[in-house]
Amino acid sequence: MNEGTKEELISQGAEGRVYRTQFQSKDAIVKERFSKKYRHPELDAKITRSRLNSEGRNIEKCRQLGLDSPAVFLVDKHNSRLYMEYIEGCTVKEHLRLVDTNSAEALDLALRIGKAIATLHDGNIIHGDLTTSNIMLRERDVQKIVMIDFGLSYISTSLEDRAVDLYVMERAFLSTHPNSEELFSSLLTGYVQQSKNGKGVSDRLNQVRARGRKKSMLG
Amino acid sequence: MPDQLDCICYTKGPGMGAPLLSVAIVARVLCQLWKLPLVGVNHCVGHIEMGRVVCNSKDPIILYVSGGNTQVIAYSMSRYRIFGETIDIAVGNMLDRFARVVGLSNDPSPGYNIEQLAKKGNKFVHLPYIVKGMDVSFSGLLSFIEKQKDVLKDTHTAADLCFSLQETVFSMLVEITERAMAHCNINEVLIVGGVGCNERLQEMMKIMVEERGGKLHHMDERYCIDNGCMIAYAGLLQFMNGFTTPVSESTVTQRFRTDEVLVNWRE
Ligand SMILES: Nc1ncnc2c1ncn2[C@@H]1O[C@H](COP(=O)(O)OP(=O)(O)OP(=O)(O)O)[C@@H](O)[C@H]1O
Numbered sequence: 122m123n124e125g126t127k128e129e130l131i132s133q134g135a136e137g138r139v140y141r142t143q144f145q146s147k148d149a150i151v152k153e154r155f156s157k158k159y160r161h162p163e164l165d166a167k168i169t170r171s172r173l174n175s176e177g178r179n180i181e182k183c184r185q186l187g188l189d190s191p192a193v194f195l196v197d198k199h200n201s202r203l204y205m206e207y208i209e210g211c212t213v214k215e216h217l218r219l220v221d222t223n224s225a226e227a228l229d230l231a232l233r234i235g236k237a238i239a240t241l242h243d244g245n246i247i248h249g250d251l252t253t254s255n256i257m258l259r260e261r262d263v264q265k266i267v268m269i270d271f272g273l274s275y276i277s278t279s280l281e282d283r284a285v286d287l288y289v290m291e292r293a294f295l296s297t298h299p300n301s302e303e304l305f306s307s308l309l310t311g312y313v314q315q316s317k318n319g320k321g322v323s324d325r326l327n328q329v330r331a332r333g334r335k336k337s338m339l340g
Numbered sequence: 341m342p343d344q345l346d347c348i349c350y351t352k353g354p355g356m357g358a359p360l361l362s363v364a365i366v367a368r369v370l371c372q373l374w375k376l377p378l379v380g381v382n383h384c385v386g387h388i389e390m391g392r393v394v395c396n397s398k399d400p401i402i403l404y405v406s407g408g409n410t411q412v413i414a415y416s417m418s419r420y421r422i423f424g425e426t427i428d429i430a431v432g433n434m435l436d437r438f439a440r441v442v443g444l445s446n447d448p449s450p451g452y453n454i455e456q457l458a459k460k461g462n463k464f465v466h467l468p469y470i471v472k473g474m475d476v477s478f479s480g481l482l483s484f485i486e487k488q489k490d491v492l493k494d495t496h497t498a499a500d501l502c503f504s505l506q507e508t509v510f511s512m513l514v515e516i517t518e519r520a521m522a523h524c525n526i527n528e529v530l531i532v533g534g535v536g537c538n539e540r541l542q543e544m545m546k547i548m549v550e551e552r553g554g555k556l557h558h559m560d561e562r563y564c565i566d567n568g569c570m571i572a573y574a575g576l577l578q579f580m581n582g583f584t585t586p587v588s589e590s591t592v593t594q595r596f597r598t599d600e601v602l603v604n605w606r607e
């Protein structure tokens with residue numbers, strides 16, 4: 122399909138490699154998932170297949186909700202490869218390393234990220250791996266939020282799944298960006314403002330957090 | 341001999357209330373009797389520091405897996421930060437409860453018996469595999485087995501179930517460890533805690549780490565399980581960096597998060 126095109130490795134993630142390439146003369150990236158030798162072959166095949174499918178499907182759904190996500194060019198099930206639009210810009214993680222995380226601009230970015238997540242949830246998409254590396258800024262512009270990395274995403278209408286999605290993000294966010302509690306609370310404010318059921322989700326989030334704290338930690 | 345001691349270290353938490361309290365009382369008595377400073381230590385930090393010194397590991401991703409804990413930890417900005425953890429029950433707790441469902445004995449331990457029986461299984465059955473970012477969840481898996489056990493037992497032996505359980509659960513743990521490695525850009529892994537004794541978990545982790553060109557530190561079983569040395573050693577690091585616990589504050593706490601401790605002995 123894409124033979125002879127040069128592929129340059131841009132990220133070696135946990136499960137896949139992301140290469141920069143061309144697809145029908147458009148700037149593209151290809152995300153290839155490879156089999157994991159530590160995993161039982163049946164389990165491995167199932168996981169690889171289901172994540173490739175969810176990613177292709179839910180990036181499209183995300184775009185239909187009016188959020189920005191890379192255009193999907195091709196899902197190559199045979200080689201577990203997903204070709205998509207190359208986003209010129211940076212990840213939010215990279216951006217936050219360069220700016221003052223308590224600045225008004227950073228707080229506003231977090232607020233708008235919260236709103237984007239609410240829109241995603243209102244469309245019944247649970248992202249499954251919300252981190253600042255999985256949200257990009259097109260042209261490094263803080264107004265242009267792009268959601269990526271939908272490998273762990275799934276469709277759900279449950280309050281619990283929404284709350285856990287935010288809980289997982291909160292924990293990854295605070296460990297990646299220490300002392301940025303204000304930033305995350307701005308994100309939640311944005312979420313509650315935008316969400317169809319902001320109060321319900323935030324109450325549930327408090328329950329999930331309390332469960333986390335109460336969880337036994339014996340030896 | 342008391343005159344050869346510099347301080348008394350005790351476990352402040354986390355853990356079960358009664359044993360924590362009785363040790364704290366003895367520690368308080370001794371430190372007043374011998375006029376020595378007291379140092380309260382976090383049990384998890386004890387595991388981590390013991391692992392680092394025994395394995396000579398500078399900056400690892402730590403997978404801490406025991407009866408009460410399932411955490412993926414890395415050092416950053418003066419804390420051991422928890423990047424991933426279980427959002428419900430701990431892996432060791434889940435293994436123990438699974439052993440009861442399939443009727444395994446507690447002697448010498450449920451986890452050990454699962455590991456031995458798993459070696460005789462080979463028919464894989466798909467079980468709920470739940471990874472959320474760098475976190476995992478085991479409660480769905482346990483309730484699936486509880487509900488389906490009679491159906492499963494028609495087609496699979498107890499050995500097959502142990503085998504499938506280990507393959508599924510350890511894959512989840514290896515996956516979140518790998519996610520943390522990619523996220524933090526770290527290439528060493530250290531496994532601590534009782535479940536870390538499991539050889540299949542070690543083997544799977546080794547394959548993953550080697551595929552990334554990294555290093556899995558081999559933890560001696562004697563240090564994987566709880567031991568007093570780790571408390572003494574972590575306490576000493578704290579003591580040498582100016583930390584002591586006044587007797588009036590020498591409480592214990594059943595919940596004491598790893599990231600609450602100021603780690604000022606690392607660069
Ligand atoms: N469409 C894109 N355009 C430009 N850069 C991208 C694009 N998609 C991903 N990247 C870059 O590659 C990195 C890794 O991509 P991604 O998050 O999709 O994979 P991953 O984290 O390895 O996946 P997974 O979590 O499913 O294993 C991103 O953090 C980002 O820097």
Ligand SMILES: [Mg+2]
Pocket residue numbers: 134254255270
């Ligand atoms: Mg990613």
